[in-house]
Amino acid sequence: MEEENKTVVNAEEQQNAPAEAKEEPEIKISEMNEEEVALEKADANYTATNIQVLEGLEAVRKRPGMYIGTTASPGLHHLVWEIVDNAIDEALAGYCTEVSVFINEDGTITVVDNGRGIPVDVVAKSGLSGVETVFTVLHAGGKFGEGGGYKVSGGLHGVGASVVNALSEYLDVWVHKDGGVYYIRFENGGHPVGHLERIGDCQDTGTTVKFKPDATIFVETTTYEYAVIRDRMKQIAYLNRGIRINVEDKREGQQKRESFCYEGGIKQYVQFINTNKEKLFDEVIYCEGSEPIELASGTLSHVYAEIALQYNNEYSPNVFSFCNNVNTHEGGTHEEGFKMAITRVLNNYARSIKMLKENDDNLSQSDVLEGLTAIISVKHPNPQFEGQTKTKLGNFEVRKIVSQIVGTQLDRFLMENPRIAKMIVEKIIMAANARLAARKAREEVRRKGSLEFTTLPGKLADCSSKDPTKCELFIVEGNSAGGSAKDGRKRETQAILPLRGKILNVEKAQAKRIFANAEIGNMITAIGGGMDPEFDVTKIRYHKIVIMTDADVDGSHIRILLLTFFYRFMRPLIEQGYVYIAQPPLYKVDFHGKQYYAYTDDQLEEVKSKLKLKPGYPFQRYKGLGEMDATQLFETTMDPDHRKMLRVSLDDAIQAEQVFTDLMGDNVDPRKEFIHTNAKFVKNLDI
Ligand code: 0RA
DSSP, rough: OOOOOOOOOOHHHHHSOOHHHOHHHHHHHHHHHHHHHHHHHHHHHHHHHHHHHHHHHHHHHHHHHHHSSSSHHOOOOOOHHHHHHHHHHHHTTTTTOOOEEEEEESOOOEEEOOOOOOSEEEEEHHHHHHHHHHHHSSTOOOOOSSSOOOOOOOOTTOOOOOHHHHTTEEEEEEEEEEEEEEEEETTTTTTTEEEEEEEESSSOOEEEEEEOOOTTSSSSOOOOOOHHHHHHHHHHHHTTTOOOEEEEEOSTTTOOOOOOOOTTHHHHHHHHHTTOOOOOOOOOOOEEEEEEEOOTTOOEEEEEEEEEEEEBBSSEEEEEEEETEEEEETTTTHHHHHHHHHHHHHHHHHHHTTTOOOSSOOHHHHHHHHHHEEEEEEOOOOOOOEETTTTEEEEEEHHHHHHHHHHHHHHHHHHHHHHHHHHHHHHHHHHHHHHHHHHHHHHHHHHTTTSSSSSTEEEEESSOOOOOOEEEEEEESHHHHHHHHHHHHOTTEEEEEOOOSSOOOTSSSHHHHHHOOOOHHHHHHHHOOOOOOOOOOOSSOOSEEEEEESSSSSHHHHHHHHHHHHHHHHHHHTTTTOOEEEEEEEEEEEEEEEEESSSSSSHHHHHHTTTTOOTOOEEEEEGGGGGGHHHHIIEEEEEEOTTEEOOOOOHHHHHHHHHHHHHHOHHHHHHHHHHHHHHOOOOOOEO
């Protein structure tokens, strides 16, 4: 970048500029300096590049799913992550301190950063300005030129800003750099409208990108959700300490703004997750370090890892891992390294202070993880994402790096804080004892035959098909609705399991009680894959597990208890999208002997106006599933050809964790709030 001419903006202007050179062409050839060679090359490449660029962007438009996963709402939001990732890279390189995301009044997005500004001079290889290269060449990112800094965007994202351009109706870029304001506009999927142009002067540096997603691509929705953007920005702020991220919604009637900046980074993230939990001790233990690695290209880079942890008095583990700011739901080498190290260090420590005697068994990994909240965050220059959802870190060297960092630094912490160390070991020994007691209880229950994991429960009305991909299990609140569901169902593929009253809150109960709970036992047996830690998703008997509860507060609560249970003991069910929530209608209108159902208030209004009903015309508001007879329940809620269901997804397990914690903890207010907004982490409409 450095050698190139900073005043020249694009290759075309370049052709006309050096008048002196034209007068003495013979000299030019022999005396051409590096700069001129580069520009000449740029010139020649410009036309070729332009063609390639448009072909590249066209490919993105033809198969957007290949680049952003989906053109539904998550894909729409992906465009924002992509632009923000670039700014975060600039921040990680040490040149940017603040990033702002605006949902503009018209629903478009603007992202502003105060970094160095995307290079405006010509990149020899493409013949395009740096800005055009970033926004039109697939995967260009900041990788061209030297001094691009440490790039970490990758994983689920990291497809590049050009993909955003390709999928936008228009995209504007302003760069503040070297005293000038530079501007370029793209339209209709990335076609530049003119070249990058200097439009004014400025003192500061930075990049501003504004775009409007193309409605012909995002056919399902082009509406951004403030909460989704805010949650992700907050997460990025936690994962990259000291960076300030502002979020503002400017749309009429929904104006709001928030700002996130955490000097404590992931230490504060752990505190946040433990907010509503009783902590074992106040300190958050923190380890960090970096190791050099050589890339395939031969260049030297480094892997950076940091870990924060704290114990609480609950029973479930809450270990969340990230690589390059991407939540690695499926774990991977960083998580393995961490779990190995913490188990090893705590066992050694417990033995050294004789809390574990010579003949005692080692503390197991699951005992060590009980009640542990931890964040593992790794930055890797060349991450390998594997697994079903590409959220499992595969780089083998990371296991040892994380294990060594945690090994030495946690060990030192225990030595220096014997009071805390003792509390941790005591807690783990208690967990180990509880585990042994639970195993005994389980064996006893099995011996008595009251919770036989192989005989299907008597309450289950099973379906006749044995093909899990076709089978659906409806878990129904209450015996009366259960009866209607049994009578109305499609017997071949639909099974019904009625639940009596509330199920156990697994968040608060000890393992022993969970195993002995009849309702839980029935679900485990019916679903057929066992439960964590032995849960085997390949053995499940239904590929749709449908929670069907009343549309009232009790129904919401039961739904949350069930979701919590699945999340804690059969997480792959949720991860692989096998869990659904039935959507029974809220209203019924009887009109001339025909029934009309409405699932929302808006739909009710629609029905009223379509049937031209007079004000005051009666309609029924369903309070519970039990108010529908078998036929109605099937037609409105269970019939695969007509029903609407929500598929439960954990896009962000931490968000879910926070939601579950709020709900299940002793703090009552968040629970109330949740009951009204729980659609938030239940995404993807499905029929
Ligand atoms: C490559 C090199 C340089 C900056 C950037 C990329 C850059 C890219 C983006 C994308 C969004 N915001 C950005 N800010 C900077 C360094 C240029 C130099 O050395 O001056």
